[in-house]
Amino acid sequence: MAYTDTNGIDLSGVTGRLLQTVDLVKNPAPQAIATDTVNGHVFVLQVESSATASAGNMYLNRIDRQTGVRTGSMQLKGFGHGLAMGVEPVGADSHVWTEVGPLHVTSGGTAFGKAVTRFRFEDGAVLDGAAIPQERKFTAPGSTAGTGPSTDPVNGLLTVMYHQGGERRFTRYDLTGAAAGDWAPVGPTFTVPAGEDTTPAVPSPYPLEPKLTFQGFASLGDVLYVYQWAPYDKDKDPALPSEFPGITFLTSYSWTTGQRLDRQVVTGADGLTRREPEGLAVEVDPATGETRLLFGFSNTTPGSEFARDVTIGWYPTRPAVDGIKVLSDWEDLVLEAGTAPGAQRPRGRLIAMAGTTHLQLRGTLTCFPGLTADGKVATLPHRLRPTRPARQNVPRNNFHGRCVCRVEADVHGALWAYGATADNAITWIDLDGVSVAWR
Template sequence: MAYTDANGIDLSGVTGRLIQTVDLVKNPAPQAIATDTVNGHIFVLQVESSATASVGNMYLNRIDRQTGARTGHMHLKGFGHGLAMGVEAVGGDSYLWTEVGPLHVTSSGTAFGKAVTRFRFVDGAVLDGATIPQEQKFTAPGSTAGTGPSTDPVNRLLTVMYHKDGKRLFTRYDLAGAAAGEWVPVGTTFTVPTGEDITPAVPSPYTLKPKLTFQGFAALGDVLYIYQWAPYDKDKDPTIPSEFPGITFLTSYSWTTGERLDRQVVTGADGLTRREPEGLAVEVDPTTQETRLLFGFSNTVPNTEYARDVTIGWYPTKQAVDGVKVLSDWEDLTLETGVAPGAQRPRGRLIALAGTAYLQLRGTLTCSPGLTADRKIATLPHRLRPTRPVRQNASRNNQSGRCVCRIEADVHGALWAYGATTGNAITWIDLDGVSAAWR
């Protein structure tokens, strides 16, 4: 049953897209996400492979939020695993909040930072956690294992997750005060209720592991969101294909009462090849000023076995207007060589109507001397790219009674036109009638 929380977020509702299938600086999967909307950056943490380096090393990727292009990275040595991350803009600089050593190394050899720190992003820099002064590190009182910070940009709060007496706890601090080294708790500490890591009984094609894996968190006002994953249990069923990793859950809690508000299976970006949940964050969209809950997924880079890329979606908070939510307003398509705008330039947008997201296109394009075979005609912006193919018929020049071609968009945003032949060239396409279900 749909439930909308105090922030306007419905975890069972429609979602938009920020970036899709963006390659990272190294092969391992992303771990945590955060955005600096003032300076136009997305930050993604990934663990450096322990097969080639000491445990606890990470890479911090910087990505342009408009183009999806990676614009820089840092190497973080002895920091941990990347349970969560926060960011704040200070003028033209981005300051990151992450976990840092001393490290807590588990019996399986995974290393987590036991302290929280803050540092300025410097492209190409190598930062050794052991060289960070102790006064620039913070460990929550009584914390015994891994920790992680997350920023609430609306309320200017920093939430720190940590472990104490076998429980997972969250405490909030004033963001400016924490940056100045003043760690005074704001309000009460939230303790995750017992049993919340038990895998729920949900329809599944394969047996799920009995306990959920923590994949990130974010706090917005009075609501705490926790990202979890129920991997398929390959120990019990070794025939499970590796590209089918499991089921993702997102749970919300009231910070005031401690009760669970909602828990839903995350259905966004469901067409990725290997879809593993990685990271939550909160941002305020710089264009619309809408507060959004971001969620990340890793995916296998095509034609590789181990390399992972990152896709980030988001839940809207604004209400529909006349039944329509605009998830991404009109943006120009990037046209291929030999394809030009017609009377109206080709554009696209994403809307939600009655619980379904739709990709809408408009405008016309011309092809000179004409398309004579199936081919790519344009590229969609990251915010419009589907994770399952989207296709619909569109009007074209009438030749020998043929006046329709098929338009199809794929996971990488490639927009193709099908139906042209050497004897029946397509010279123009009208996109105004394209409105297809998107996910």
């Protein structure tokens, strides 16, 4: 049953896309996400492979939020695993909150930072956690294991997750005060109720592990959001294919009452090859002013066995207007060589109607000297790219009664045209009627 919280977020509702299948600086999967919308950046943490580096080393990627191009990176030595992160814009700089050592190393060899810290992003820099002065590190009172920070840019708060007495706890602090070393708690500390890490009984094609794995968190106003994952249980089904790793859950809690508000299976970006949940964050969209809850997924980079890329989706907070939510307004498509705009330039947008998201296109493509085989004609912006092919038949130039071709958008944003042959060249394509279900 749908539930909309005080922020306007429905965890069972439609979602948009910020970035899709963006390559990272190294092979391992992303761990945590955050954005600096003032300066136009997306930040993604990765754990450096323990096969080639000491446990607890991470990479921090900086990505252009409009183009998806990676614009810089840092190496963080002795920081931890990347349970969560936050970013503050300070003028033209981005100041990053992460966990940091001393490290808590599990019996399985995974290292988590026991303190949180804040530093300025410097492209190409190598930062050693052991060299950070103690006064720039904070450990929540009573914390015994891994920790992680997350920023609420709307309310100017920093939330710190930590462990105490075998329980997972969250405490909020004033963001400006914490940056200055004032760690006075704001409001109550939230303790995750017992049993909340038990995997819910949901339809699944394979057996699920009995305990949920923590994958990140974010806080917005009175609501705490927790990201969890139920991997498929290989112990119960050894033949289980690795490209289908499990089911993702997103749960919301009230800071005021301490009670669960909602829990839903996350259906966004469900067509990724290896879809593993990684990171939550809150941002305010610089174009519309809308507050959004971001959620990340890792995926296998095409053509590789171990390399992972990152996809980031988001939940809207604004209600529908006349039954329609605009998830991404009209944007130009990038045309291939030999393809040009017609009377109206080719553009696309995402809208949601009655709980279904649609990719809509408009404009005309002209092709010179003409397509004589199936081919790519344009590229969609990241915000429009589906994770399952989206296709529709559209009008084209009439040649002996053949006046329809198929256009199809793929997971990488390529828009393909199908139906041209050597004796039946396509010279123009009308996109005005494209309105196709998008996932």
